[in-house]
Amino acid sequence: MVENGLVFGVVTIITIVIARVFSKRLGVASPLILILVGFGYSYIPGAPTMIPHEIVLVGLLPPILYAAAINVPVVDFRRNITTISALSVALVLVTAFGTGVILWLLFPDLSLAGGVALGAVISPTDAVAATALGKKLGLPPRLVTILEGESLVNDATALVLLRSAILAVSGAVTFWGVIGDFAFAVSVAVLVGLAVGFVTVWVRSRLSDPVLDTAISLTVPFIAFIPAEAIGASGVLAVVAAGLYSGHSSAGKFSAQSRISEKINWRTIQFVLENGVFLLMGVEISAIIADVHDQDLSVGRAVLYGLLMVVIVIVIRFLFIGPLILALRRQGELQVRRLRRVRVILDGLRHRPDQDEKAARRQERAERVFQRREGDVKQMRAEGLGLRGGAILGWSGMRGVVTLAAAQSLPEDGSVPYRSQLVLIAFTVAVVTLLVQGSTLPFVITLSGIRGSDRTADRRELAELLEEMGQAGVAALEDDKSEAARGFAVDGGVIDRVRRETLGAAESAWERAKFGTTDAGIAKSPNQQYRLLRREVLQAEREALLDARSSGSYPSRILARAQTMLDLEETRLEHLDNPSGS
Numbered sequence: 001m002v003e004n005g006l007v008f009g010v011v012t013i014i015t016i017v018i019a020r021v022f023s024k025r026l027g028v029a030s031p032l033i034l035i036l037v038g039f040g041y042s043y044i045p046g047a048p049t050m051i052p053h054e055i056v057l058v059g060l061l062p063p064i065l066y067a068a069a070i071n072v073p074v075v076d077f078r079r080n081i082t083t084i085s086a087l088s089v090a091l092v093l094v095t096a097f098g099t100g101v102i103l104w105l106l107f108p109d110l111s112l113a114g115g116v117a118l119g120a121v122i123s124p125t126d127a128v129a130a131t132a133l134g135k136k137l138g139l140p141p142r143l144v145t146i147l148e149g150e151s152l153v154n155d156a157t158a159l160v161l162l163r164s165a166i167l168a169v170s171g172a173v174t175f176w177g178v179i180g181d182f183a184f185a186v187s188v189a190v191l192v193g194l195a196v197g198f199v200t201v202w203v204r205s206r207l208s209d210p211v212l213d214t215a216i217s218l219t220v221p222f223i224a225f226i227p228a229e230a231i232g233a234s235g236v237l238a239v240v241a242a243g244l245y246s247g248h249s250s251a252g253k254f255s256a257q258s259r260i261s262e263k264i265n266w267r268t269i270q271f272v273l274e275n276g277v278f279l280l281m282g283v284e285i286s287a288i289i290a291d292v293h294d295q296d297l298s299v300g301r302a303v304l305y306g307l308l309m310v311v312i313v314i315v316i317r318f319l320f321i322g323p324l325i326l327a328l329r330r331q332g333e334l335q336v337r338r339l340r341r342v343r344v345i346l347d348g349l350r351h352r353p354d355q356d357e358k359a360a361r362r363q364e365r366a367e368r369v370f371q372r373r374e375g376d377v378k379q380m381r382a383e384g385l386g387l388r389g390g391a392i393l394g395w396s397g398m399r400g401v402v403t404l405a406a407a408q409s410l411p412e413d414g415s416v417p418y419r420s421q422l423v424l425i426a427f428t429v430a431v432v433t434l435l436v437q438g439s440t441l442p443f444v445i446t447l448s449g450i451r452g453s454d455r456t457a458d459r460r461e462l463a464e465l466l467e468e469m470g471q472a473g474v475a476a477l478e479d480d481k482s483e484a485a486r487g488f489a490v491d492g493g494v495i496d497r498v499r500r501e502t503l504g505a506a507e508s509a510w511e512r513a514k515f516g517t518t519d520a521g522i523a524k525s526p527n528q529q530y531r532l533l534r535r536e537v538l539q540a541e542r543e544a545l546l547d548a549r550s551s552g553s554y555p556s557r558i559l560a561r562a563q564t565m566l567d568l569e570e571t572r573l574e575h576l577d578n579p580s581g582s
Contacts, residue, residue: 015034015279016034028439030278031274035434037282038283038284042284042286051284053408056280056401056404057405058225060401061155061401061405062224065152065221065243066220066242074244075556077149087320091317092120092124096119097119099118099122100118100119102308103119103425110416110417113165113169114422116161120165121403121426122313123158124155124158124403125150125398125400142389143392143393156189156236159234159402159406160181160186163181166410167181169416188233189234189235190237192233193224193228193241193245196223196224197241197243200220200223201245201246201250201254205253210257213255213258214265217262218265224241225239252546256571260568274401288427289424292424301421302421303425305428306424306425306429307428310428313397313399314394314397317397321393321394325386325387325390388449395440397433398437398438399434407423407426408423410422465545465562466562472540472543473544538569542566545559
C-alpha cells in the first residue's frame, strides 16, 4: 500500500512537469491537460480513483493559499479591497443563493438549505489558470491582483456558507444564527491569522539560518489553520491573513537570503500542489460517475443540470461585474474630487503662522496620509478597470480546488438527497468552466485588445526608484562618520568605488529605459572596507525602498523588482564574507 502511494506520488510529479512543458508548446493551460490525463489515468486497473476530501481541505488547501498570499502585494490588495470584497463575499453569496434556489426548484426532495449548500460549493472561483494565462499574455497587474485576491478570500466565504447551510439542513441553526456564525468565523479568523503572522515573523526575524527560517515557514499555514478551525472560525481565511502579513513584513524583517529561499520554496510547493489537485479532479471523475444511481437521477440528466449551472454562474458573474465596474468608476471620480479638497485644506494649514509643535506633528501625519491616498488614486487611475477589463474579469470565473473538495464534504447521512448527483453537478461545473473558459480566455484577452503594463514606462519608473534609493545610499556613505565609529580609516579609493557602484544600478536602469536593452571583526583590507560601506549603502537603499512602498508612489511590481536587486546584492556580499555558508 505504501509502495503504491509512493509510486503514485512520483508519477504525479513527473506528470505535472511533463504537462507544464507541453502546455507551453501547445499554448494550452496545464490544468486543462492534467484533468484529461487524470481522467484517463482513472481507468488504469488498480489506480486510486477517490481521494478523501479532508486531504484536500486540510492538507493541500492551506499551503496553496499561503503560497499565493505571501506573493500578493498588500498595497495592491488594500487599493483593490472594495473590488475584492465585492467579488469574494457579495458575489459568492449572490451566486450561492441564486443557484441554490434553482436547484431547490429542480429537485423536489431537496431543501432550500441543501440547494444553497451546493450553491456554496460551486460559487468560489479558482484563479490558478486565469492568473497564469493573464501573466503570460500580459494582463494589467491590477486585474491579476483582483483575480488573485478574489480567489484567496472567496474560498473562506464559500466554506463558511457551506458549513452554515449544512447545519441549516438539520434545522440546527436559525437565519440570525447563520449571520452570527458567519461574522464570528470571519472576524476571529482574521485576528488568529494576524496573530500567527506577527508571532512567526518575530521568531523568524531572529533566526540567522535560512534553513531554520524555511522550516518554520513551512508550518505557518497549518499553525494558522488548525486553531482557527478548532474554535469554529475560518481556517482558510486565517491562513490568508497570516500569508498577507508575512509577505508584507518580509521586506523589512527577513534577511535577503531568507526571502530568496522562501520565494523559491513556496513557488515550487504551489506549483506541485495546485497542479496536483487538477490531476486529482480528472482521476475522481470516473468514480463520481460510477456512484450515481439512475433510479434517482441519471448521469446524463445530472450532467445537463451541471451545464445549466455553468450558464447560470457565468450569467450571474457578468450581471454582477457590470454594475460593479460603473460603481468603481464613480468612486474613482469622487476620490479625485475629495483629494483636491483635502489638498486645499492642507495647503491652507501649512501656511498658518501660529502653528505650535503639536499642530505641526498633526500636519505632518496628515501629509503622509494624503501622500499615500494620492499614490493610491494615481495607480488606480493608471490601471483603470474599463469595460474590456470587466469582460476579462467576467470570463475568468473558473472553478477548481475548493469546488473539488467541498463537493465531497456534503453529508453522506441522507440529510442531503441526491448527494451523488449533486457532487457530479459540482464536478461538471468545475471541469467545464476550466475547459471552456480556460481554453478560450487567451482568445478573449486578444479580442479585447487590453494591454498590460507599458514596459517602457516600467523601465522608466524602475530607474527613478533606483535613483532615489541610490541618492539615499550615497548620502549614508558621505555621512560624517568618525573613524572611531567604523573602527578604521577608510581609503578614499574605496569610497569612490562604492559610490560608483551605488549609482551604477540607477545609471544602468536609465540606459535600459532609454534604449530598451535587456540586459570575525572588521579587517582593514580595501575589499572588506568596500563590503562594509556597501552594506551601509544597501541598508539606506532598503529604508528608502520601504519609504517608497509606504507612500504608494510606485507600482508594486516596480518595488518588487528593486527589492529583488537589493536581495541579490546583499546575498552576494554575504557569500563573500562567509563563503562556507556556516
